[in-house]
Amino acid sequence: MDRLRGFLAGDPGADRVVPPTGFTAWLTIFAAGAMAFLAVFALALSLATARLADRWGDALARSSTLRISAPEGQMMAQTDAALKVLGTTPGVARARALTGEEQRALLEPWFGPDLPIETLPIPQLVEIVEEGRGYDAAGLRLRLAAEVPGAILDDHTRWREPLVRAASRLRLLGWVSLILIAGTVGAIITLAANAALAANGQIIGVLRLVGARDSYIVQAFVRRFTLRGLIGAGAGTVLGCIAVALLPRTEVGGGFLTGLGFQGWHWLWPLTVPLLSGAVAFFATRAAAQRTLRDMP
Amino acid sequence: MIELENVAYSYGGGELLSDITLRLQPGSFHFLTGPSGAGKTTLLKLLYGALMPTAGFVRLFDADVRDLTRDDIALARRRIGVVHQDCQFLNHLSVAENIALPLMVSDRDMLAEDANLRELTGWVGLTQRAGALPPELSGGERQRAALARALIMSPDVILADEPTGNVDWEMSQRLMRLLVELNRMGKTIMIATHDLALIRAAKSHVQARVLRISNRRLQLAGADL
Numbered sequence: 142m143d144r145l146r147g148f149l150a151g152d153p154g155a156d157r158v159v160p161p162t163g164f165t166a167w168l169t170i171f172a173a174g175a176m177a178f179l180a181v182f183a184l185a186l187s188l189a190t191a192r193l194a195d196r197w198g199d200a201l202a203r204s205s206t207l208r209i210s211a212p213e214g215q216m217m218a219q220t221d222a223a224l225k226v227l228g229t230t231p232g233v234a235r236a237r238a239l240t241g242e243e244q245r246a247l248l249e250p251w252f253g254p255d256l257p258i259e260t261l262p263i264p265q266l267v268e269i270v271e272e273g274r275g276y277d278a279a280g281l282r283l284r285l286a287a288e289v290p291g292a293i294l295d296d297h298t299r300w301r302e303p304l305v306r307a308a309s310r311l312r313l314l315g316w317v318s319l320i321l322i323a324g325t326v327g328a329i330i331t332l333a334a335n336a337a338l339a340a341n342g343q344i345i346g347v348l349r350l351v352g353a354r355d356s357y358i359v360q361a362f363v364r365r366f367t368l369r370g371l372i373g374a375g376a377g378t379v380l381g382c383i384a385v386a387l388l389p390r391t392e393v394g395g396g397f398l399t400g401l402g403f404q405g406w407h408w409l410w411p412l413t414v415p416l417l418s419g420a421v422a423f424f425a426t427r428a429a430a431q432r433t434l435r436d437m438p
Numbered sequence: 439m440i441e442l443e444n445v446a447y448s449y450g451g452g453e454l455l456s457d458i459t460l461r462l463q464p465g466s467f468h469f470l471t472g473p474s475g476a477g478k479t480t481l482l483k484l485l486y487g488a489l490m491p492t493a494g495f496v497r498l499f500d501a502d503v504r505d506l507t508r509d510d511i512a513l514a515r516r517r518i519g520v521v522h523q524d525c526q527f528l529n530h531l532s533v534a535e536n537i538a539l540p541l542m543v544s545d546r547d548m549l550a551e552d553a554n555l556r557e558l559t560g561w562v563g564l565t566q567r568a569g570a571l572p573p574e575l576s577g578g579e580r581q582r583a584a585l586a587r588a589l590i591m592s593p594d595v596i597l598a599d600e601p602t603g604n605v606d607w608e609m610s611q612r613l614m615r616l617l618v619e620l621n622r623m624g625k626t627i628m629i630a631t632h633d634l635a636l637i638r639a640a641k642s643h644v645q646a647r648v649l650r651i652s653n654r655r656l657q658l659a660g661a662d663l
Binding site for chain 2: 152155157158160161343344346347348349350351352353354355356357434
């Protein structure tokens with residue numbers, strides 16, 4: 142802890158011995174900032190897809206839909222029969238027929254608000270909520286075929302599984318992106334540090350001549366590049382968070398995705414981006430500096 | 439103090455120095471001479487651990503240089519003040535900061551050393567130039583600043599490589615007087631130079647051994663000087 146405090150506080154002398162390199166410094170800060178900005182989006186994507194996968198995986202797995210298509214006049218009777226069957230099926234917590242209003246709301250995004258639903262041959266939907274380990278879908282289908290011939294059971298498996306798989310892949314992609322971004326930050330900072338070390342070979346020679354230990358020289362470079370990484374990534378993270386916060390909410394747009402962004406304590410996750418960037422910069426510069434000093438006579 | 443024993447040094451397939459044996463006793467004064475390219479700078483670098491011998495032994499303060507870690511060599515260099523012909527300054531730091539550089543890198547308390555720094559800067563006559571940047575100094579001022587930097591840690595040994603190479607005769611005499619004065623304070627001095635007139639002039643003020651590198655080997659000179 143003392144070493145970390147000492148590192149952050151810095152040594153004014155060590156900070157002065159390496160001359161400032163304006164253009165390289167700004168490039169490093171900009172690169173770290175841009176990468177942090179992208180990292181925030183990758184993080185938001187990962188967390189959003191994680192939420193999607195959870196929702197599709199859990200919430201939808203707990204429910205299913207019964208669709209009853211029957212000639213006019215039989216709809217009510219078949220709906221009652223279906224509800225009776227469902228009411229005696231183990232694993233079904235509750236089942237209820239959707240009201241006309243609810244069915245209209247489901248169709249509204251496609252047909253608009255003035256749809257005369259009563260005049261259309263629209264099937265009756267029954268929402269089924271499961272309990273415990275769920276119901277035996279094959280057995281229920283057999284019972285429904287016998288007692289409610291117009292009923293089709295949709296347990297959501299058919300479309301839920303590909304969506305969950307897609308969400309999981311997206312989440313994985315998000316994490317891979319984060320790893321690639323961290324690697325890119327490391328590569329950029331290593332290149333910048335190598336360039337700085339090569340450009341300052343004469344200074345390193347002088348420092349050694351006057352008795353500087355390698356650790357002193359390494360620290361002078363490492364601290365500089367770590368701070369650049371931290372500053373750049375801090376700015377990039379703030380901008381990234383603002384951009385994510387400004388993204389339109391799904392509640393407004395009613396889109397398919399549940400919202401690319403952070404919710405609740407997930408807003409703390411972006412704080413890790415500058416820290417990670419600083420850590421990457423620290424280790425990348427230290428490795429580059431130690432390698433350079435080892436190779437120097 | 440610093441000792442070379444049967445040292446050879448090769449570079450690029452050729453042997454630059456061969457069978458060199460030399461002991462720098464505390465308080466001694468040595469001149470190292472020889473033609474350009476004879477290996478004077480190489481020998482000095484062996485003496486402060488900047489180069490490793492390809493054969494033989496180099497002992498820095500009784501420790502075999504091959505047994506020393508890089509940190510050990512750094513610590514040993516704090517006891518050896520080195521003055522190069524080209525001075526080797528950090529051009530973005532002021533003269534005072536360059537003189538104080540050995541203090542900075544050895545984590546000394548700069549405030550506590552401030553009086554020492556001022557005194558030394560005054561001793562080499564650079565008080566008025568302390569805030570200047572190295573490129574703004576004349577050749578003589580640069581050499582005096584390099585000497586002050588070499589002395590700031592109060593080293594036991596001072597190695598100077600052509601310290602008067604870029605200065606006029608008057609300034610070279612002034613620098614020599616400073617080095618002789620340091621020797622009288624007990625410092626061990628070795629000066630590499632090809633300027634025989636300088637050696638002759640200095641010998642009237644100090645008892646010095648004059649060594650010459652000839653055909654890769656070290657010889658005692660003197661009779662002809």
